[in-house]
Amino acid sequence: MDLSVKKSKNSKQKNLILKILRSTHSHPTAQWIFENARKELPNISLGTVYRNLSNLKKEGKIRELIMGADFSRFDGDLRNHDHIQCTACGKVDDVPFIFFPIPMEQVAQATGYQVFRRRLKFFGTCPECDNQTTKI
Amino acid sequence: MDLSVKKSKNSKQKNLILKILRSTHSHPTAQWIFENARKELPNISLGTVYRNLSNLKKEGKIRELIMGADFSRFDGDLRNHDHIQCTACGKVDDVPFIFFPIPMEQVAQATGYQVFRRRLKFFGTCPECDNQTTKI
DNA sequence: CTAACTGCAAAGTTTTTGCAATTGC
DNA sequence: GCAATTGCAAAAACTTTGCAGTTAG
Numbered sequence: 229m230d231l232s233v234k235k236s237k238n239s240k241q242k243n244l245i246l247k248i249l250r251s252t253h254s255h256p257t258a259q260w261i262f263e264n265a266r267k268e269l270p271n272i273s274l275g276t277v278y279r280n281l282s283n284l285k286k287e288g289k290i291r292e293l294i295m296g297a298d299f300s301r302f303d304g305d306l307r308n309h310d311h312i313q314c315t316a317c318g319k320v321d322d323v324p325f326i327f328f329p330i331p332m333e334q335v336a337q338a339t340g341y342q343v344f345r346r347r348l349k350f351f352g353t354c355p356e357c358d359n360q361t362t363k364i
Numbered sequence: 365m366d367l368s369v370k371k372s373k374n375s376k377q378k379n380l381i382l383k384i385l386r387s388t389h390s391h392p393t394a395q396w397i398f399e400n401a402r403k404e405l406p407n408i409s410l411g412t413v414y415r416n417l418s419n420l421k422k423e424g425k426i427r428e429l430i431m432g433a434d435f436s437r438f439d440g441d442l443r444n445h446d447h448i449q450c451t452a453c454g455k456v457d458d459v460p461f462i463f464f465p466i467p468m469e470q471v472a473q474a475t476g477y478q479v480f481r482r483r484l485k486f487f488g489t490c491p492e493c494d495n496q497t498t499k500i
Numbered sequence: 501c502t503a504a505c506t507g508c509a510a511a512g513t514t515t516t517t518g519c520a521a522t523t524g525c
Numbered sequence: 526g527c528a529a530t531t532g533c534a535a536a537a538a539c540t541t542t543g544c545a546g547t548t549a550g
Contacts, residue, residue, distance in 0.1 A: 237504055237549050258539080273507045278540060280505090312475055324474050330464050335486050338460050339448055343488040350468070352477040373524050373529055394514080409532045414515060416530090 236287060241265070241272055242280045249290055255311070255320040312350040316357035323350060372423060377401070377408055378416045385426055391447070391456040446483070450490040459486060 236242075248264050249256070256264075262277045284290045310323040332343045372378075384400050385392070392400075398413045420426045446459040468479045 239505060239548075241506070271507070273509095274539095275508075275541075276506060279542095282541090283505095310471075312471065312477055312479070314477070315480070321475060321477075323471055326467075326470050326474065328464070328466050330484070331462075332486070334462050335446075335448065335459055336488070338462065339457060339486075339488075340491045341448055341450070341457075341486070341488040343448070343486050344451070345487040347485045347487070348466070349483045349485075350471050350475075350477070350479050351481040351483070352472070352475075352479040355476045375524075375530060377531070407532070409534095410514095411516075411533075412531060415517095418516090419530095 236283055241269060241276050242283070244268055244272075245277060245280045246284060246289060249284075253322045310348040310350065312352060314354040314357055315351050316353050319354055321354070372419060377405060377412050378419070380404055380408075381413060381416045382420060382425060385420075389458050446485065448486040448488060450493055451487050455490055457490070 244265050245261060248261055258274070258277055258281060261281070262272070262274045265272050265277060281290065309325045311320055312323050313320045328348065330346055330348075332346065335341070336343045380401050381397060384397055394410070394413055394417060397417070398408070398410045401408045401413060417426065445461045447456055448459050449456045464484065466482055466484075468482065471477070472479045
C-alpha cells in the first residue's frame with residue numbers, strides 16, 4: 229500500500245497562505261488569514277483559504293490548534309514547542325521549546341492506549357493584559 | 365468591586381445537565397447531552413443546554429475542552445486529571461491523575477506571562493482501535 | 501491534456517440570541 | 526414580585542461543498 233499522501237500543486241493562493249502562517253507566531257484564525265491574504269490577492273476567497281488550510285494540514289506543513297472556546301487557529305511552525313493562551317484577551321503565543329520529561333509509559337499503563345504524542349498548553353495573563361487590570 | 369460572579373437559580377434542566385455530565389467520563393458534546401437530557405425532560409431545548417453549559421462553565425462547575433478538530437466537549441469532573449484522545453476514533457478518555465512536575469516558572473520567564481494553569485493532552489490509539497487495525 | 505485548484509454562492513454545522521411565558525427564591 | 530430561566534425559532538458564526546472556469550505540471 230502507498231502511504232505517501234502528498235500530491236498537490238503549487239498555487240499563488242496556497243503559497244501566500246503558507247507565507248502568512250510562517251510570518252507570524254500569533255496562531256491566526258482562518259478569517260484573519262483570509263483578510264491578510266486579500267491584501268495581496270484581493271480576489272482570494274474564504275473557501276480557498278479553508279481548502280488550503282485543510283490541504284496544508286494533510287501534507288503536514290501546518291498544524292491545527294483549536295485550543296480554546298472559539299474557532300480554529302493554525303500554526304505554521306512545526307518545530308517542537310508548546311502554547312500559552314491569555315485568559316483575558318484570548319491571544320495564543322508560542323512557548324519556546326523547553327524539555328519537559330513526561331513519562332508516557334505511565335500514561336500508556338494507566339489507560340491501555342498506545343501513546344504517540346503529547347500536547348502541553350499553559351494558561352495565564354499576557355504582559356499587556358496584566359498591565360490593564362485597572363483600566364476600563 | 366465585586367468579584368464574586370455566581371448568582372444563579374436551580375432548575376431541573378440545569379441539575380439534569382450537571383447530573384448527566386457527572387455520570388460519564390466520555391466528555392460528551394452539547395448535542396449528546398441534549399439527546400440524553402430529553403429522555404428525562406422531553407421538552408428541553410438545545411438552546412437551554414447551551415445556555416446551561418455556558419453558565420455552569422462560568423460558575424466553575426464544568427470545563428469546556430474543545431480538543432480536536434470537531435465540536436466542543438464538556439467535562440464534569442473537576443478533579444485534577446489529563447486527557448487522551450484516540451487518533452483513530454476520536455474518543456476522549458480521562459488519564460487518572462499522575463503527577464508531572466512541570467516547571468511553570470520557566471514558562472513564565474520565557475513568555476512574560478503570569479502562568480496559572482497547564483493542560484496536558486495525549487494522543488494515541490485506544491485498545492479497541494488497536495485491535496481493529498486489520499479489519500475493514 | 502487533465503487533474504487539481506480557483507472564486508463564488510449556496511448549504512451544512514455548531515452555537516447564540518430575542519421573545520413571551522414560566523419558575524425559583 | 527421580579528429577576529433568572531425556559532422553549533421555540535430565527536439568526537449568527539464558522540466551515541464545507543457544488544459548479545463552471547482556470548491553471549500547474
